Amino acid sequence: xxxxxxxxxxxESAGNSLSLSEQTHLQILDxxxxxxxxxxPAIRDAAIELVKETxxxxxxxxxxxxxxxxxxxxxxxxxxxxxSSWYFFVYYTAHAYxxxxxxxxxxxxxxxxxxMFSGHLSQAxxxxxxxxxxxxxxxxxxxxxxxxxxxxxSEQGSVPPNDDGS
Amino acid sequence: xxxxxxxRVKQNNPRLSDFLDRLVGYINSQIQEGQTYIIPKLAAAxxxxxxxxxxxxxxxxxxxxxxxxxxxxxxxxxxxxxxxxDNIDALDEIPHCDDCDRDHDPRELVVQIAYRPKNGNxxxxxx
Numbered sequence: 001x002x003x004x005x006x007x008x009x010x011x012e013s014a015g016n017s018l019s020l021s022e023q024t025h026l027q028i029l030d031x032x033x034x035x036x037x038x039x040x041p042a043i044r045d046a047a048i049e050l051v052k053e054t055x056x057x058x059x060x061x062x063x064x065x066x067x068x069x070x071x072x073x074x075x076x077x078x079x080x081x082x083x084s085s086w087y088f089f090v091y092y093t094a095h096a097y098x099x100x101x102x103x104x105x106x107x108x109x110x111x112x113x114x115x116m117f118s119g120h121l122s123q124a125x126x127x128x129x130x131x132x133x134x135x136x137x138x139x140x141x142x143x144x145x146x147x148x149x150x151x152x153x154s155e156q157g158s159v160p161p162n163d164d165g166s
Numbered sequence: 167x168x169x170x171x172x173x174r175v176k177q178n179n180p181r182l183s184d185f186l187d188r189l190v191g192y193i194n195s196q197i198q199e200g201q202t203y204i205i206p207k208l209a210a211a212x213x214x215x216x217x218x219x220x221x222x223x224x225x226x227x228x229x230x231x232x233x234x235x236x237x238x239x240x241x242x243x244x245x246x247x248x249x250x251x252d253n254i255d256a257l258d259e260i261p262h263c264d265d266c267d268r269d270h271d272p273r274e275l276v277v278q279i280a281y282r283p284k285n286g287n288x289x290x291x292x293x
Contacts, residue, residue, distance in 0.1 A: 018272070019258050020272040020277065021255055021256075024237060028221070031217065031221045032222060038219050040185070042181035042185070043185065045181070046179065046226060047218070047222045050225055050226075
């Protein structure tokens with residue numbers, strides 16, 4: 001009675017190691033995926049919605065962190081990002097902007113990592129967030145280091161030259 | 167008179183209204199005949215749908231708390247019903263098989279997905 005969906009062969013090979021509940025969950029998911037090709041558009045749309053909901057539910061069920069712990073760590077990350085930004089603006093005024101951006105970027109990545117482990121964020125979206133944060137920080141580095149002495153720039157060696165060739 | 171829950175489900179899925187009416191008609195007829203469970207395969211045959219389409223419709227009724235998904239677990243060798251559970255996690259705690267006199271490996275079991283009315287009564291008349 002089990003349907004042969006898109007993941008049929010893959011699930012069959014993995015089936016030996018899966019528990020009965022996991023096998024049944026995949027079987028239900030497979031039914032929904034088969035229904036995604038229904039000739040009735042209304043049922044097709046409903047099936048697509050059910051696949052999304054079931055996948056989300058499964059993602060939350062397989063979460064490695066409890067919601068309370070997740071919330072606690074998320075709050076700590078945000079507080080530490082705020083405190084470090086304040087510290088940079090007080091004691092490292094010259095580089096406060098870039099340092100704060102890095103701190104907030106790291107906090108964002110940390111929060112997303114947490115969300116991924118708690119089942120609220122997919123790996124693909126996590127990679128998107130990391131890429132976005134990295135591009136923002138990378139965009140800030142030349143601008144902030146333009147104000148630093150040339151000697152320190154040449155020591156680092158990895159900073160691209162300015163537009164005027166210096 | 168349709169049940170408020172069924173009306174709500176139809177309001178949330180207006181494009182499926184006709185399918186849901188037919189399905190509820192089928193479910194009510196099965197209950198009147200003394201059937202305890204709705205088997206998707208039989209519902210699909212009665213409504214001229216595929217198994218997958220029938221499961222989608224039954225699942226929508228389950229989401230609306232009209233039906234409840236249950237799992238009948240059978241011994242693959244003797245085809246005897248070992249357990250009926252309403253929680254998917256309970257499938258991992260299937261009792262000892264008396265026919266085979268041992269605890270089965272998941273591969274030696276067959277799970278049949280079925281649905282039963284949440285309150286044990288008729289689902290609600292089709293308006």
